[in-house]
Amino acid sequence: MFKHNIIYSFKLLIKNKVLIFWTLFFPLILATFFHLAFSNISDSEKLNIIDIAIIENELLDNNSYFKESFVYLSSSNENQLFDTIFTTEEDAKELLTNNEIVGYIVLNGDGPSLVVKNSDINTTILKYVIEEINQNSIIINNTLESSVNQNTTINDISNQIISYLSSSNISITDQSSDNVDYMMLPFYSLVAMTALYGGILGVAMINYFLANMSSVGKRVSVSPTKKSILILSGVIASYIIQLLGISLLMFYTSVILNINYGSNVFLVFLLGLVGSLAGLSFGIAVSSLFKVNEDTKTGIIISVTMLGCFLSGMMISSLKYIIDKYIPIVNLFNPASMITDGLYSLYCYDNFNKYWFDIMSLLIFSLLLILLSITSLRRQKYDSI
Amino acid sequence: MIVFKTYLKIINKRKWPIILYTVLLIVFGSITISTSDDNINFVASKPDVLIVNNDDSALTRSLVNYLEENTNIIDTVKLDNVDDALFYREVNYVIYIPSDFETAFMNDDNPSITVKGSGDYYASFGEIILNRYLTVANTYLRLGYDKEDIISNTESVLSNKVDVSLINETDTTTLAKVTYYYNFTNYSILAGLIYAISIVMFSFNKKMICYRTEISSLNKTKYNSYLLLSNGAFALLLWFFYVLLSFIMLGSVMFSISGLLYMINSFFFVFFALTLALLLGKLKLDKNAVGGIINVIALGSSFLCGAFVPAAYLPDMVLKIAHVLPSYYFINNNELIKDIVTFDFGSLLPFVINILIMIGFSVIVILLTNGIGKKNVNTNE
Structure with missing residues (x-):
């Protein structure tokens, strides 16, 4: 029953x-x-390659450290941060208007300046990296000035500082959990x-x-x-x-x-x-x-x-x-x-x-x-x- | 008038779901609107960082000061809840500075800092910021400077900033909020309008009611046109109410050309929703099945076209499928308006094309409705 x-x-x-x-x-x-x-x-929240442009001018040609830094950061490897186009200001403006880049960099007499369309994480990171490269140049120049009397060449000192700046002796141990997908x-x-x-x-x-x-x-x-x-x-x-x-x-x-x-x-x-x-x-x-x-x-x-x-x-x-x-x-x-x-x-x-x-x-x-x-x-x- | 009165009576009886969809719009709209301030200047994004500093020294104080300048320091999280805080993104990056860090740093004795991240770009940015300070300080250490000089030189160098200018003269942050609000109306309009109209049409299309109307003195053409006008008036009222809400919630930005475009866009979408609702009303569905159909249509198109989750986050495959839905063109237009810098023919052309596509969808639905109407008449005869 x-x-x-x-x-x-x-x-x-x-x-x-x-x-x-x-x-x-x-x-x-x-x-x-x-x-x-x-x-x-979750994938969109990860740091992706950022499309940017740099305006070609005489100041850029004379600042090889700045240019090479961006070339290095845009080279295809697992640490690639940017995809950089070297172009004219008119083209860069058009690319920015069409949302093909997040911003473009202009080197002028006062140093680099950045033009962007919106304030967001990508433009903030771009700004931060430009500041980083600019600050590295200041470190190199200041050190060269104070080391000018010593028995070493300018190139040696520059290369040494660049090597220090590219790898520090301090280790950062990441203990993040693998299960952080809040979706x-x-x-x-x-x-x-x-x-x-x-x-x-x-x-x-x-x-x-x-x-x-x-x-x-x-x-x-x-x-x-x-x-x-x-x-x-x-x-x-x-x-x-x-x-x-x-x-x-x-x-x-x-x-x-x-x-x-x-x-x-x-x-x-x-x-x-x-x-x-x-x-x-x-x-x-x-x-x-x-x-x-x-x-x-x-x-x-x-x-x-x-x-x-x-x-x-x-x-x-x-x-x-x-x-x-x-x-x-x-x-x-x-x-x-x-x-x-x-x-x-x-x-x-x-x-x-x-x-x-x-x-x-x-x-x-x-x-x-x-x-x-x-x-x-x-x-x-x-x-x- | 009697048709319109009956229409209002039925709507009044079934008002709660419509109120619910509107409340949802207000709740989600309010949450987004309260997230950030209006601005037309560049504002740097900052990760939320928790610092657990076990080494009270000059070097770590300088590091913490630098982090305070470049990140949002969160100090409301208990150490036991760090993993939960990371999972729910209350914190993006946690930095544990060990005791005697300064001593190990000055002795170049493999100093180490432990971190935990939320796995998103804010966590990556937090790491870039932390690494930056440590690398510069470590460079000065390796160049032979003493502790005071390391700290002062590091602070001095890191204070050099870059000028940023925005090409947009419009307030994109506020426009993003308007876009979010109007994107969400996709759900409220579809669910609310379809529910209301199909329930009303269901009542009017009941067999016995139809028979009574047939034998009444009311002219059938007049009756149908009154019904259509009542539906149109209700749709217009709903559109006007949602637009009014956007003026109340979003303020002055709605009094701009962008605001006008958002209104025009939503008007054509409401028109499409009205035609779809009339079609469903004609289908003479089971009353209990209407709820399921509405949920599948409204939720489906909202999820697939980017009403809830921005279209930029949706997989390409989903967006391709979404092209067959009118909601895609409505939401796409909202996104377009947000990004228009100058209002000229070139920038407005995609907007107009999307409107035409929505009208095209409406025409197809009207033709289908007429086809079904004729079939029903024949069946009755």
Whole structure:
């Protein structure tokens, strides 16, 4: 009997096309959009080769250090910083107007000057490098002046200073983490959204059993089948569909879209299981506690889920961090944040303390809502419908 | 008038999603607008740097002063949260100066500094700045100068700056904000307008309502033209409201030629959205399916064409696909306006071409709608 009920409940849910679209396919569509829009951002944020121009004039010809420095910085190797064109001022202006270069350099009597179109990181770096080369020339000239009486040639001193300036004896040890791609966060909150959207399944399922919500509910209420069996079988069927949805999303994002969930597949799956349970219990609670129509119940689920996902960084990645830092209590009660945070900790941290805290929080959240729902659903009677 | 009144009644009943899309526009617009100040002078970009200085010495104080001049020093991050701060870009670069750094530096005893970066260009720039100070100071050390001279010479040399001039006389920073705002309207217009019009058309196209209208004394041509006018008026009202919002949020820049171009561009896009909404209304879709279709159309075109993420960050392949969507030409025009230095035929030509393409899309959709309309009439008969 119990098995039959599960199958019937499963059929009821799977035939509801709108429900299946929102819980199974909408997250996949959204993940595809995220991937198309965000896949290039991390690469775009890396320092790329900057297109610039230098105006050819007599002063440039006489300043071989300046010219050669830019030729060196524009030569094709892994440290290439610029792609430099030596041209006339008119051409450079046109290139700048057409956004083909970020700026051009003019050497005049007072030293180099820079002409750019916008203030941004590329023009700032260009300005900084010009200053660096200019400052190096000053160091060389000052040292030559003070060393003029010593028994060495100007060339020797220049070459020595240039070699000092190109490699210092101070080492910079980089201990940056490899996992710093914050574009993972929208995908993590998408997993949270899918888990919590499962609540819509819970709403639909409970409504099938409530006599005041549907004709099926009226028939079920007068049937001899125990209500606990009906509800439990409905919940299991909803949970199966929800797990299907979240597994589909995780498979699609990790295998097709190459989203990094960390190396521990079991823990990722466990988080999916617990997150889905939280979503389902949320749906059951909304369905049983609020005496409103199905549209309103679904509206509550979607609104709360979207608000939770917004606060956990779906639209603005840094928002979760800001809330965690300044008003941590908000995300402490936000199931979307618990799921996002769990996935983030699997991606970023070596220890699992934060992960287990999130799992425990989700379990407590689910348990509380299920207890509330049971209290509300028990011995429900209708004088008239 | 009765058609228009009914139209307003239905819109009023379904106002919340439209309000939601507008609130989203205000929220995202406000976040962008508050990010930087208006300027027409060059302003150097600065990485956000956290310094953990374990060596209180003259040399490290000089280094910290130099970093303070060239970076934004962040001191609100707890050391336990450094990795989180780097991940969420509160900090781009963290510099750990070890104790006895100055002693090791002066003895040329392999001094080392540990760093952590966020992996973006700001982190790279942070490293360039740190390296610059250390290299110059180390050069003076190797040239045989004492500590005081190393510090004073390094500070003196590094204070030499370069003049920067901007060829743009327009305020590109503010125009970038306007562009962002109007790019985001792509989502609000598509989602809001399509939702409202298709829901209204859904109500008017219900079988029983159609029958009642058919037998009423109201002339069918008049009825259709009232309905079309009501839809047009609603679209115009929505456009006017979003333009008004841009004046309130972005201020004086909207009273320029650029501001006028943004308005013209959005007007033609609203016209396209109206034609699309009418087409969807004619399709007689299931009420529950409308939500899904709107989300796929509005979110899809917004993500693919650069309404949420600037088009410059999108992969080439995505932008190529986006060419088949009118949103691409709307957003492309917004980006074009931002970069126009002088307003002449040459600079405005791409803008006009994009407008013509949007009109072309609208005409195609109108023809499709008429085709479907005729088919429906035949079916009813």
